[in-house]
Amino acid sequence: MQVKYDKDVNSQLLADKKIVVVGYGSQGYAHSNNLKDSGFNVTVALRKGSSSEEKVRAANLQHQELEEAVKTADLVMMLLPDENQAEVYKDYVEPNLKSGASLAFAHGFNIHFNQIEPRSDLNVFMIAPKGPGHTVRSTYQEGSGVPCLVAIHQNYTGDAKEQAYAYASAIGGGRAGIIETSFKEETETDLFGEQAVLCGGTAALVQAGFETLVEAGYAPEMAYFECLHELKLIVDLMYEGGINTMRYSISNTAEYGDLTRGKRLVNETTKSEMRKILAEIQSGEFAKEYVDDCKNNYSRLQQLRKQDQDHPLEEVGSQLREMMSWVKKKPLVDRSLN
Ligand code: NAD
Ligand code: MG
Ligand code: MG
Numbered sequence: 657m658q659v660k661y662d663k664d665v666n667s668q669l670l671a672d673k674k675i676v677v678v679g680y681g682s683q684g685y686a687h688s689n690n691l692k693d694s695g696f697n698v699t700v701a702l703r704k705g706s707s708s709e710e711k712v713r714a715a716n717l718q719h720q721e722l723e724e725a726v727k728t729a730d731l732v733m734m735l736l737p738d739e740n741q742a743e744v745y746k747d748y749v750e751p752n753l754k755s756g757a758s759l760a761f762a763h764g765f766n767i768h769f770n771q772i773e774p775r776s777d778l779n780v781f782m783i784a785p786k787g788p789g790h791t792v793r794s795t796y797q798e799g800s801g802v803p804c805l806v807a808i809h810q811n812y813t814g815d816a817k818e819q820a821y822a823y824a825s826a827i828g829g830g831r832a833g834i835i836e837t838s839f840k841e842e843t844e845t846d847l848f849g850e851q852a853v854l855c856g857g858t859a860a861l862v863q864a865g866f867e868t869l870v871e872a873g874y875a876p877e878m879a880y881f882e883c884l885h886e887l888k889l890i891v892d893l894m895y896e897g898g899i900n901t902m903r904y905s906i907s908n909t910a911e912y913g914d915l916t917r918g919k920r921l922v923n924e925t926t927k928s929e930m931r932k933i934l935a936e937i938q939s940g941e942f943a944k945e946y947v948d949d950c951k952n953n954y955s956r957l958q959q960l961r962k963q964d965q966d967h968p969l970e971e972v973g974s975q976l977r978e979m980m981s982w983v984k985k986k987p988l989v990d991r992s993l994n
Pocket of ligand 2: 847850
């Protein structure tokens with residue numbers, strides 16, 4: 657697998673192009689500010705009366721209403737929630753985007769699951785940063801970046817791939833590495849990663865550990881530190897040098913416990929459930945379930961979200977973090993900015 661860096665990329669390819677970023681959420685905030693700081697001509701496209709307008713203005717970014725912005729765009733990056741993209745594409749992008757322009761995504765969901773079937777006279781590609789939007793911005797500002805995946809679905813003008821690499825480099829991806837993949841591979845692995853390991857698996861593991869200690873009569877504060885706070889310290893070690901570096905740093909006692917107990921929790925039964933989760937993604941069953949829930953006013957999502965927001969772990973955590981001023985000194989997520 658070939659990894660490319662800034663030195664391998666011709667970012668001048670986008671120098672005279674009008675780049676339109678649709679949406680100013682987690683990724684929209686990061687892409688538009690990074691593109692601007694890299695010297696590109698970027699316009700944020702907003703809905704009429706958008707609540708983000710104030711924040712966009714405060715960041716000194718150009719902005720236009722959706723339809724107007726798309727009409728003169730050379731490249732449109734769709735950074736709306738996945739479930740809203742098909743409608744916005746159909747109503748505003750498809751009728752207005754000029755022939756030969758580029759349509760870009762940060763995740764393959766809509767193309768891979770056929771929610772959007774783009775006009776054939778467009779380039780269609782993906783630049784998917786492998787990290788949360790807030791990190792795409794904060795790492796860029798620190799001089800580093802988040803690795804990016806690129807994929808090409810339609811190459812109408814012949815330089816779609818070069819444009820995708822140029823865009824990835826402009827948002828900081830070329831500092832960490834840019835890898836080419838397909839819409840299918842990115843979509844399926846991204847959904848699996850967030851469901852089984854990064855978000856679903858980790859959150860459930862932390863909650864179950866916390867509950868086990870509290871139900872056994874230990875103080876919730878202790879349980880919070882053990883099962884959540886320390887997780888970051890452990891993951892930082894893994895991030896720096898893999899599981900080996902983490903095991904080098906922890907005590908022999910911890911390492912023995914890790915090696916003898918970990919696989920009792922995550923075992924063949926867990927892996928067989930992981931394979932089921934992957935199969936639901938591959939068959940489109942998960943995508944259908946999610947899109948149906950969105951159409952039903954996010955009924956299931958809202959109910960489950962509410963349930964977890966009130967978990968005792970969150971309450972004790974917010975009290976404890978008040979005492980750790982450094983946790984909030986340079987927050988990754990600042991809700992006043994985006
Ligand atoms: P988000 O929910 O944070 O933000 C979406 C923005 O779009 C919001 O500002 C919202 O107000 C706006 N919006 C919603 N409907 C709109 C409409 N009809 N017209 C105009 N604006 C509208 O979204 P996000 O998490 O940044 O996700 C954007 C894309 O990036 C998705 O494809 C997602 O899969 C992908 N992605 C996200 C992350 C992440 O860190 N959140 C990481 C990698 C890829
Ligand atoms: Mg994802
Ligand atoms: Mg210990």
